[in-house]
Structure formats: C-alpha cells, structure tokens
Amino acid sequence: MQKINHLVLGITGGIAAYKSAELVRLLIKQEIEVQVVMTEAACQFITPMTMQALSGKPVFTDMWNGSTNHGMAHIELSRVTGGILIAPASADFLAKLAHGIADDLLSTICLARDCPLLVAPAMNKQMWENPATQRNIRQLHQDGIQILGPNSGEQACGEVGLGRMLEPEQLVSAIESSQQPKLLTGKRILITAGPTIEAIDPVRAITNFSSGKMGYSIAQAAIEMGATVTLVSGPTTLIAPLNAKTIKVISAQDMLTAVLDKIAQQDIFIAVAAVADYRPSITSTRKIKKNDQNLTLELTPNTDILASVSHLPNAPFCIGFAAESENLLEYAEQKRLRKKLPLIAANLASDAIGKDESSLTLLDDYGSYQLPHAPKIVLARMLLQHVANMLK
Numbered sequence: 001m002q003k004i005n006h007l008v009l010g011i012t013g014g015i016a017a018y019k020s021a022e023l024v025r026l027l028i029k030q031e032i033e034v035q036v037v038m039t040e041a042a043c044q045f046i047t048p049m050t051m052q053a054l055s056g057k058p059v060f061t062d063m064w065n066g067s068t069n070h071g072m073a074h075i076e077l078s079r080v081t082g083g084i085l086i087a088p089a090s091a092d093f094l095a096k097l098a099h100g101i102a103d104d105l106l107s108t109i110c111l112a113r114d115c116p117l118l119v120a121p122a123m124n125k126q127m128w129e130n131p132a133t134q135r136n137i138r139q140l141h142q143d144g145i146q147i148l149g150p151n152s153g154e155q156a157c158g159e160v161g162l163g164r165m166l167e168p169e170q171l172v173s174a175i176e177s178s179q180q181p182k183l184l185t186g187k188r189i190l191i192t193a194g195p196t197i198e199a200i201d202p203v204r205a206i207t208n209f210s211s212g213k214m215g216y217s218i219a220q221a222a223i224e225m226g227a228t229v230t231l232v233s234g235p236t237t238l239i240a241p242l243n244a245k246t247i248k249v250i251s252a253q254d255m256l257t258a259v260l261d262k263i264a265q266q267d268i269f270i271a272v273a274a275v276a277d278y279r280p281s282i283t284s285t286r287k288i289k290k291n292d293q294n295l296t297l298e299l300t301p302n303t304d305i306l307a308s309v310s311h312l313p314n315a316p317f318c319i320g321f322a323a324e325s326e327n328l329l330e331y332a333e334q335k336r337l338r339k340k341l342p343l344i345a346a347n348l349a350s351d352a353i354g355k356d357e358s359s360l361t362l363l364d365d366y367g368s369y370q371l372p373h374a375p376k377i378v379l380a381r382m383l384l385q386h387v388a389n390m391l392k
C-alpha cells in the first residue's frame, strides 16, 4: 500500500460519530487531505457543518449532489483518493458492504472503489456478537477489507464488552501501520523487552529504568511488516501489540527460560530487554529487618541471554542492543563481536531509557549507519528494514 495523502472518511450512523471530528483533526495534522462523506443516519449524530469546518471541504451526503466535476460523485471520489476509511462503521453498513449493496452515496463509493478500504466497526456488543455480523466481518476480511478493532469497554448504552470504536489516535496509527511494506512475511521473530526485576526479599528488588518502549515498538513494527512475533517481556505498564504472543516474566532467569523454550522455532532473535546483569545471591523469604549497621548484598551474575542464543549451534539471526554512557560505538562494536552478532543497535542510555524518541546507530560487518532522532516506532521500522535487507 502506498503512503496515503488523501483519504475519504465515511461516517455512518452511530454515537461514535462524535469521535470522527477528532479523527479528522488528527489526520489533517498528519498532512492527509480528508474528504468526508456522511450517510443520512450519520447526520443525526453529528452535523455536516462540523465536519466541513474541521476538514476544510464541503461534505458529501447524498448521491444527487451535482457539485463534482462530472456529477458522478461515487466514481470521482473513489478515484482521487488513496483509501477509504469508514469510522464509525455501523452493523448495518458492514452488512451492506458484505453484500455489495449500493443504495446511498457512501456504499456506492465503496462498491465503485479501486483503492484500499478500512472499516472501524462501532456498535452495541450484542450486535457485534450476532452471528450475522460475525459472518459479515469474515466476508469483508475475505474480500480484502481491513477491519480495525473494535475495542472492548464501556458502551454508550451502558453495557460493557466488544464493540467500541477504536480511539482516533489508534485509527491514525492503524492507517500508518497498514502502509508498511510486508518485508518480514513468513519470518518468526522473538523479542525480549523491558527490565527484569531481581528479588532481594518479598518486598524489595533490584531493577533498572527500562520502560520497554523500544522492544514493544519493534514488536509492533515487526507485526506491521508481516512477521509472527513472540514478545518475552519483563514488567512494564505498556499494552502489548494485539497480534504478538506475549509471555510475561519477572526475573532474568525467568526470561532466559522463556526464551530458550521458544528459540528453536525462531528465524530472528532481537534482544532489547535491559536484563539485570546480577541478582542477589540469596533471596530472603522473609522481609529483611533494618538495624543501624551497613548491609552488604552479595550479587551473582545472571546468564547473558543474547550470548547464550547466539552461540547455539542453529542460532537464529541475532540482533543485540547496546545502551552505553560513553564510548558508544567502540563499546557497542566490542559487544557485537563478543556476542557473535551480525547486527547491533547502539544508543546512549541517557538518550534512550524511558524516552518516547531516541537515536540509534546500527553496526554490522560492513560499517555503521546513523538513524535520525525519531519516535521509537519510526526507529523500529528502520531497524527492521535494515534487517530485511541483510536477510535478502
């Protein structure tokens, strides 16, 4: 799919239509031109005037509006656009799409399209769960239509369950995701992410400041690019990407066990986790009581998970990370060679840990490549493109 510069946003009748106003604002911020088309029912929930003011363009609401060049809005609108997003997509509209019904402007544009179609369902949970809706969704999926969501949560009707429309931010990132080249289709990737926690006693532990954002971004980017992803994650507050198989662990030893259990089935291993290098030699089962003496904690080294994997006889393609406070490239290259890695990604700890944006330098057998300062999801996509090139 090409980068979308112009989108037809179809709004159908549902209370989630109010979120489409924010969606238009976000799309325009992404420099995407938005042409809004509303069904009659949608106009009961939000006015065309609101959508016109936000999109900066007249809104189309019916077949018989003569304001397009050839008077054939359904053909013209679907030809000039890079994609059509229906948000919210009501149960009724999904049923129409599944059956090729074209009885208003929006459904006719969809039938006449020669561009990608994405739909964001929004409805009551019983309507979503109804076998007819589920049958329609399967049909749409088979027809190559992308289904975005729905989310689960509290609904306008007061019930709780699946059927909420994705939030506008989620829709914008879903559009961005759908545009990524599928360079890793068929590849199985295992990713470690986040910190580990090494218990001292039942209430205390040694850990580090890793947020897991880089590892989770790489998992997300790998899924976008068609890979099958297993994410072994230390404790974080992040929500794992929907299609990743996520294994939650606490300590470095748990992480090692989880990785070794899954590694035989992997093509690529990316060690992003900030694994604790040491753990307390003894974990007290009782809370250690304080007194006025110094307390000495004896630490035992943890196994290096990445080095254990890269030295396996049938090792997958291994990628490491190096977070350093000084001599970045020199230390990172030493790590790459010591751990027998075809590729390592280096960054300054102060620039990376806990941040949403960072910079990365990639080091492989042929040299170093400086990636720009960018959001971690952007860096993740660039890193995986480099990996895909190396595997070619």
Ligand code: CTP
Pocket: 192, 252, 271, 272, 273, 274, 275, 276, 277, 302, 303, 304, 305, 306, 307, 319, 320, 321, 322, 323, 324, 335
């Ligand atoms: N790593 C690992 N298991 C460990 C320690 C590190 O898998 N027990 C991985 C990290 O996920 C990262 C790479 O090894 O991909 C480098 O980690 P880093 O902490 O930068 O380096 P260390 O090897 O631990 O060396 P040092 O702490 O001395 O810099």
